[in-house]
Amino acid sequence: MLLSDAKAGYEGYINNILGDKKVKQFLVSLGCYKGAKIKLVSILAGTYVINIKDSRYALDHKMASSIELLD
Amino acid sequence: MMKTVKIALTGNPNSGKTTLYNAVTGRTEYIGNWPGVTVQKKETKLKRKYSCKNVDVRIVDLPGAYSISPFTDEEAITRNFILNQRPDVIINIIDGANISRSLYFTTQLLELSIPVVTALNKNDIIAKRQDIVNIPRLEQELGCPVIPITATKEQGLIQLITTAVEAVGKNQVQVLPPFAYSESLLRQKYIDKIIKNTITKKADLSTTTLSDKLDKIIAHKWLGIPIFFALMCLVYYLSIDGIGGYLSTYLNNFITKIIIPDTAAFLAYLKVPPLLKGLVVNGAVAGLGAVIGFLPLIMILFFCLSLLEDSGYMARIAVIMDGHFKKIGLSGKSIIPMIIGSGCAIPGVMAVRTIENVNEKRMTAILTPFIPCGAKLPIIALFAAVFYPKSSWVGPSIYFTAIIVIVLGGLLLQKLFLWEQTSSFVIELPEYKIPSLKHAFNQMFYQARNFIRKASTIILVMNTLVWFMQGHNYYLQPVADQSVSMLSTIGNLVSPLLTPLGFVGWQPAVAIITGFAAKENVVATLAILLGIASTDLLHTPGGPLAQFFNPVTAYAFLIFNLFAPPCFAAVSAMNAELGRKWLLRGLAFQFCVGYILAMIISQIGTLIIYGKFAHGFQSAIIISILLFVIIIWKIRRTALKPKKYSLFT
Structure with a gap:
């Protein structure tokens, strides 16, 4: 399942990061990588607010669809 | 003759680099509570309270970065300065509110053979969250000094500056295993291990906080x-x-x-x-x-x-x-x-x-x-x-x-x-x-x-x-x-x-x-x-x-x-x-x-x-x-x- 299809409150692990290398590298530096714990805190005005490690990030739909979750 | 020492401030966005810079130099550079406030390099000397004998210390404030490979233009400024200008010492600011993310950049900085002194900032937040950081162990794992500071309250800054000046000319010992640029995943796994060994956490930060509740109103689709x-x-x-x-x-x-x-x-x-x-x-x-x-x-x-x-x-x-x-x-x-x-x-x-x-x-x-x-x-x-x-x-x-x-x-x-x-x-x-x-x-x-x-x-x-x-x-x-x-x-x-x-x-x-x-x-x-x-x-x-x-x-x-x-x-x-x-x-x-x-x-x-x-x-x-x-x-x-x-x- 992609993060963009998840419901607010989803808690689980990342299965894979799709998309180009630059975005991938960037997400990894935030702590967004295969096997990392992720929580979808809420969906606000069409952006996905996630918790990774100790921080909150807002991602747009496109970025959210590049994160594949472990079902 | 006075020795000139150039100290660069690096760290994640919004980790408090400019707050620290303003505190030790007495300047009024632009600060704010969002990532990416600082978009250019700034340099000046220390104010008298923090200056050291016989050393002319120049402090360089750099835009925040999540890693050494830039995603945006202001991150590139940081990378280019560190790699091309090679400061005498790097003060790497670890955001106490997100230590594990900060360490990703820290471990990359430690590979450049420039002496690194780590400042563990937002110590007040760490205390509030009742997290316990084993500092001697963290120093040992990273192979560099770690000084707890609270930049907003000017705590720990004298010790930080003195340690940084003492580090000039020293060899940065490499205690971490070397990771290739492409091995970012292995690096993250290694950091997870460091975190497990050095930090005891009390609060679960993924639970809904007051900030999340405020966001529901402030960033609401119609009300925003x-x-x-x-x-x-x-x-x-x-x-x-x-x-x-x-x-x-x-x-x-x-x-x-x-x-x-x-x-x-x-x-x-x-x-x-x-x-x-x-x-x-x-x-x-x-x-x-x-x-x-x-x-x-x-x-x-x-x-x-x-x-x-x-x-x-x-x-x-x-x-x-x-x-x-x-x-x-x-x-x-x-x-x-x-x-x-x-x-x-x-x-x-x-x-x-x-x-x-x-x-x-x-x-x-x-x-x-x-x-x-x-x-x-x-x-x-x-x-x-x-x-x-x-x-x-x-x-x-x-x-x-x-x-x-x-x-x-x-x-x-x-x-x-x-x-x-x-x-x-x-x-x-x-x-x-x-x-x-x-x-x-x-x-x-x-x-x-x-x-x-x-x-x-x-x-x-x-x-x-x-x-x-x-x-x-x-x-x-x-x-x-x-x-x-x-x-x-x-x-x-x-x-x-x-x-x-x-x-x-x-x-x-x-x-x-x-x-x-x-x-x-x-x-x-x-x-x-x-x-x-x-x-x-x-x-x-x-x-x-x-x-x-x-x-x-x-x-x-x-x-x-x-x-x-x-x-x-x-x-x-x-x-x-x-x-x-x-x-x-x-x-x-x-x-x-x-x-x-x-x-x-x-x-x-x-x-x-x-x-x-x-x-x-x-x-x-x-x-x-x-x-x-x-x-x-x-x-x-x-x-x-x-x-x-x-x-x-």
């Missing part, structure tokens, strides 16, 4: 934008009509009724030659006074903006705007330069560096100067007082016009220069915090000092020049009639261009020209030109300004000054972000927007309100038709082009 507008209206109301306007009226009266006559009397008493007296009283003091009178407005504006920026709201407004701004070719992050730009367009334009996509970055740099900046407030306040006394809609109406123009301008730019939308948006949401009043006051006085400095240099020089040129002809002989002076010839050269906008006479043209040096000059120039010709006070309702404008053309004049290209300093900031080719396109676009808007307001407004044609109606019709044809031609040409050619290089 009304809340933003309400906040900005409040900021403008407080600055222009509220406390700022109130104080400004007093200051203006004080200057025109006491300072100016007293200076004149004093100089007369000293028997100063009339030329010098005129220069000082009618040129420098009258012009400066007209500008300085508006100082309270600008101070209140920066005070309010500082509170807003410190609260954590900026990242939220980027979230709210993202969906809407994408439709007009901007990013959600574009709103941040625009809010900063409502203080001053220069840092506003520079803030576009945090936008990753080059098209969105360019559009933002072109559209940001449309937001009325602090220097334009005096023009708004003066015209509102003279032509619309006792009505508080002028300030907010300008702001709304700016927003509408930005939206339409974005759409038009997209049609003129077609491109594919390929960007993605990600921003860290820092926790909300109660904004610091101390910081807001500091920022307010800092900006007041800047304003006075600007007034006493560029504005003063322009005022003196304007006074001299309005009173002398080309043979440098004094003239009694302004209309035969040097200034009037210059104004008369430009004024035909302004006829379609309904502006009559050479004086408005001169004010517009001096406005490009600094926007406050528009007010100062009018004050000098009218102050000599009339004894009425400039800012009284229906005062001497009424001989040039009626309420409709006055509004058009305001709009032209706000939307036409910004001051030279902001233009050079645009040049730095856009490059020559796009700067010229941007300036042409801004000029056309200001011109057309002023023309529409003047011509159509006069027709509706006064029921007659305004001055220059025929030429306005011709210009409108010409521009319309050019725009349609350009849009059609762009639309016909195959997409791959229309992408920027």
Whole structure:
């Protein structure tokens, strides 16, 4: 399942990061990588607010669809 | 001999580098509670309290970065400085609120064989969360000193600086296994192990916090934008009509009724030659006074903006705007330069560096100067007082016009220069915090000092020049009639261009020209030109300004000054972000927007309100038709082009 299809409150692990290398590298530096714990805190005005490690990030739909979750 | 040591501050965005920099150097650099406040390198020496014997320490503040491989332009500045300039020591700031993410960058810095000293910042947050960090173990795992600090409270800074200076010339021992650039996953796994060995956590931060609950309202799909507008209206109301306007009226009266006559009397008493007296009283003091009178407005504006920026709201407004701004070719992050730009367009334009996509970055740099900046407030306040006394809609109406123009301008730019939308948006949401009043006051006085400095240099020089040129002809002989002076010839050269906008006479043209040096000059120039010709006070309702404008053309004049290209300093900031080719396109676009808007307001407004044609109606019709044809031609040409050619290089 992609993060963009998840419901607010989803808690689980990342299965894979799709998309180009630059975005991938960037997400990894935030702590967004295969096997990392992720929580979808809420969906606000069409952006996905996630918790990774100790921080909150807002991602747009496109970025959210590049994160594949472990079902 | 004094040894010079260069210490670079590095760390994740919003980890507190600039707060630390300000604390140890005594500077007042821009800080705020969102990632990406610092977009350029800054360097200075330590303040006395922290300076060391026999060592001249230079501190370099760098933009925040999540890793050594840059994602945005300001991150690239950090990377290039560290790799090319090689500082003597790196102070790496670890964000106590997110240690494990910070360590990703830390471990990369440790591989550069530059001595690293780690500052564990936001120690107060760590204590509040009741996390326990085993510092000796962390030092051992990383192979570098770790100093706990709280930069906001100036705790641990002496020890940090001393440790950093001692580290100069030492070899950075490599205790971490070397990771290749592509092995970012292995690096993260290794960091997880370090975290497990050194930190005991109590709180689970993924649970819903107060910040999350606030976000549900503040970043709500429908409520978000009304809340933003309400906040900005409040900021403008407080600055222009509220406390700022109130104080400004007093200051203006004080200057025109006491300072100016007293200076004149004093100089007369000293028997100063009339030329010098005129220069000082009618040129420098009258012009400066007209500008300085508006100082309270600008101070209140920066005070309010500082509170807003410190609260954590900026990242939220980027979230709210993202969906809407994408439709007009901007990013959600574009709103941040625009809010900063409502203080001053220069840092506003520079803030576009945090936008990753080059098209969105360019559009933002072109559209940001449309937001009325602090220097334009005096023009708004003066015209509102003279032509619309006792009505508080002028300030907010300008702001709304700016927003509408930005939206339409974005759409038009997209049609003129077609491109594919390929960007993605990600921003860290820092926790909300109660904004610091101390910081807001500091920022307010800092900006007041800047304003006075600007007034006493560029504005003063322009005022003196304007006074001299309005009173002398080309043979440098004094003239009694302004209309035969040097200034009037210059104004008369430009004024035909302004006829379609309904502006009559050479004086408005001169004010517009001096406005490009600094926007406050528009007010100062009018004050000098009218102050000599009339004894009425400039800012009284229906005062001497009424001989040039009626309420409709006055509004058009305001709009032209706000939307036409910004001051030279902001233009050079645009040049730095856009490059020559796009700067010229941007300036042409801004000029056309200001011109057309002023023309529409003047011509159509006069027709509706006064029921007659305004001055220059025929030429306005011709210009409108010409521009319309050019725009349609350009849009059609762009639309016909195959997409791959229309992408920027």
